[in-house]
Amino acid sequence: MIPVTIHHVAQKARCSVASVSRVVNGTGPASPAMRARVEVAVAELGFQPSEVGRSLARRSRRILGVLVPSVTNPIFAASLAGIQDRARAAGLSVLIAQSDYDPGREREAVEALLAERPAGLVLTVCDPYDSLALDLVERQGIPTVLVYNDPGDRRISAVTVDSRGASRALVEQMIALGHRRIVFVAGHFAASDRSRLRYLGYADAVSAAGLPVEPPTEVDFIVGADDVDLTELVSRLRPTAIVASNDLLALSVIASLRRLGLDVPGQVSVAGFDGIALGRLVDPPLTTVEQPAGTMGVAAVSLLLELAAGRCESQRLLINHTFRPGGTLQPPVAQVRLSKRRQSSQNLVHQESSR
Template sequence: MSATETTIREVAALAGCSIATVSRVVTGHGPVSDQMRKRVVQSALELGFPLTRTLAQARPVISVLVPSLTNPVFAGVVAGIEQRARAANMFTILGQSNYDPAQEEDVVSTLIGERPTGMILTVCDPATSRALERVRKAGMPVVTIYNEGTPDGVASVSVDSRGAVRQLTEELLSIGHRRIVFVAGKFTSSDRSSYRYQGYRDAMVAARLIASPPIEVDFIDATKDIDLTEVLSTHQPTAIMASNDLLALTVIASLRRAGLSVPGDVSVTGFDGIDFARQSSPKLTTIRQPSQSMGTLAASLLLEMAAGHKAPMQLRPDFIPLAGETVAPPRPREP
């Protein structure tokens, strides 16, 4: 009996199914329930059974994982991926993780079972992501998008979040702000949030100022409401930087409830450049990521890798500072 046959038997035993069922999952031929397909894929990954397929054997599908479908920044990147997929006569399958590493791993296992040509992922943290490791073990082409610090040998498309926020913080400092705080989505849910805080900290330290600890909030709940009462009392900020535009808009709403004006009393900045944040009043000062172009670029890179035409590459599109109406010099402090 060959080593491959032995491994198939081990996968079948671990998954609690027949060898024929494992074969149907691997080849994509024959009916298998979604639950059983997921069990077989998980068992195969645990045992190191190769799930690699050639482009001709894979389905004409690109699987996509994003943290949330409620944040327009991810809608933009999905639009870019779908546009490139359609041009290649392919389809997309989409899943969301809700910024939860456990859900992330669960969804990815299901997506692997769909036998896609490859996968495009935004994970919580690529350095520790079990979901990303599962895709790599499956031998599938994979591109991370928005993630920074992606391991060597893994393709990625991301802007320099840390450098962008450092630049934005320096602009606040240049017009007189000194008491600046940073409201961020939880770092365990988003490496992007962590890198952006580091950019703020870089600028504050370089200016020999105290960088306040991050105000970490839940991404899902915080877009509904953020209570800044304690932050305003403790730090008395003249500027609040948010790790994304949705949080920035929620910060502005919270400041208004506290009787403060933006930017008269407190300046506010965001990150992402989503359209409706730019159409709000006042128009949000932010950093734009070229999301749709990034999606198209990631899909193109993935297809080139799947066809064997390119090795994994880590690409850095330019970010775009967008001046708005939510930043002004701080008011002089009363004596």
């Protein structure tokens, strides 16, 4: 059960450990006879060089550290899958950590990753503008790429999408369709700059159209399918369209609206962000802004490899988003009638047909 080391191999092949190392790694010269002897010994003993000793000796690890807020969010799972695939192609193992959207935990997680002395780091942090974890990373000077985060004035590379622009475009589309009461629903607002940028895009579009900018509605929303309660929001603002800060939340919002007896998109339109695969499976398909998470993961690792090899400088990659029409966004119905009677209605839910 004791793992077989290079010394065992050397003994069996009657040569020095140096020669074994050279044969196994294909570095340096070796006579055919030697090569054969070593290969036989390796096969018989089932020798596999220890990455620990190996990375200690060459003071560089074949490991990548990855931090995401939560792997149960399909968008990060997809990103992780992309990272993992690209890393494997480059012969790197992937060390993974989750922050659960908690800055404190984020810092601990990054510390643990750093202790492994990885070749590089791929991070999606809560708030890049105020992240102890990023401070740590910067001080260490280890190659790092942010995913989904805007690095601000840090000298850190990033692969991002134009969250604010995408959000603005989406909301402009809603306005063009005739929506006038549009609200923004967010989860983890405090702990997600993605949410925040998307809200800003919403605000851009709404205020440009001279409509009221509602403060974001924050809902308790962690795992991905919690029940959200929109009763108060719906009764107070009676929106005709809701922008959710991500697809998972959008699906929750839709389920919640339907529980309130509201038809989506008949009475309320809903749109999200991310473009998770499951959005296409629901009926009608979710209207969303697609951001290719897998591709972003792949791009992040590719960039990281270039960075680590010193073949390029710190830089930012902007990945294109695409609008996916889906079917949960429609022109509002009975727009005029509704706004005429705005004051008089005290109904909890506003079912146009009953008025």
